[in-house]
Amino acid sequence: QSVLTxxxxxxxxxxxxxxxxxxxxxxxxGAGYDVHWYQQLPGTAPKLLIFGNTNRPSGVPxxxxxxxxxxxxxxxxxxxxxxxxxxxxxxxxxxxxSRWVFGGGTKLTVL
Amino acid sequence: EVRLLESGGGLVQPGGSLRLSCAASGFDFACCAMSxxxxxxxxxxxxxxxxxxxxxxxxxxADSVKGRLTISRDNSENTLYLQMNNLRVxxxxxxxxxxxxxxxxENWFFDVWGRGTLVTVSS
Numbered sequence: 001q002s003v004l005t006x007x008x009x010x011x012x013x014x015x016x017x018x019x020x021x022x023x024x025x026x027x028x029x030g031a032g033y034d035v036h037w038y039q040q041l042p043g044t045a046p047k048l049l050i051f052g053n054t055n056r057p058s059g060v061p062x063x064x065x066x067x068x069x070x071x072x073x074x075x076x077x078x079x080x081x082x083x084x085x086x087x088x089x090x091x092x093x094x095x096x097x098s099r100w101v102f103g104g105g106t107k108l109t110v111l
Numbered sequence: 112e113v114r115l116l117e118s119g120g121g122l123v124q125p126g127g128s129l130r131l132s133c134a135a136s137g138f139d140f141a142c143c144a145m146s147x148x149x150x151x152x153x154x155x156x157x158x159x160x161x162x163x164x165x166x167x168x169x170x171x172x173a174d175s176v177k178g179r180l181t182i183s184r185d186n187s188e189n190t191l192y193l194q195m196n197n198l199r200v201x202x203x204x205x206x207x208x209x210x211x212x213x214x215x216x217e218n219w220f221f222d223v224w225g226r227g228t229l230v231t232v233s234s
Contacts, residue, residue, distance in 0.1 A: 002155065034213070036220035038156070045207055045224040046148075046156065052213075057222065089156050093217040099173060100146075100219065105155040 004103035011109040020075040022090030030071035033093040040087040085110045113137040120228030133191040133208030141186040144211030149204035198232045
């Protein structure tokens with residue numbers, strides 16, 4: 001059971017917009033800690049996608065965007081492409097556990 | 112180019128030991144907090160341990176590995192280590208080395224990842 005809750009799977013057709021949710025509680029996202037997102041393509045290492053809730057590292061397409069409100073955060077992908085098929089993980093910090101925590105991951109399928 | 116390259120994984124029996132290494136290049140290794148994150152087969156990511164920058168930096172561990180795994184770094188060799196003792200079957204995973212970044216400790220994130228090294232604990 002992960003500290004941050006994500007839907008296990010999601011799907012969308014090419015060109016569509018999808019949103020991956022990440023739900024926490026008052027000791028992590030709700031406490032104001034930043035949420036970060038990673039993309040893991042099949043058989044590869046995770047890659048930083050969004051940091052500090054809304055910021056994209058250089059090289060990440062503008063199709064990817066992040067937001068945060070209250071005890072939840074979201075990753076939005078617009079103009080879905082076949083190459084976006086991957087696992088997506090959110091990450092934050094939990095003050096009750098005194099450790100960095102990940103969501104359980106969301107497997108995105110492009111139909 | 113910023114790179115992290117893990118090594119040292121393999122098959123070990125329960126109760127055994129292993130030492131993982133992560134060779135860093137392309138950035139000022141001493142500046143940065145470094146972490147180990149693992150992923151059990153078919154499962155999600157799990158933070159394992161972090162060591163802050165400088166020499167003899169602060170170390171933090173997940174409860175599941177505290178007392179058995181030890182993180183350390185050699186800034187003169189640009190290398191991060193994870194000494195793994197008293198290994199359990201549930202430690203089986205790909206172990207990733209990751210560079211930490213962020214304005215303050217609680218908001219750190221992992222901006223560069225290695226390719227990982229597989230540790231299999233089995234009799």
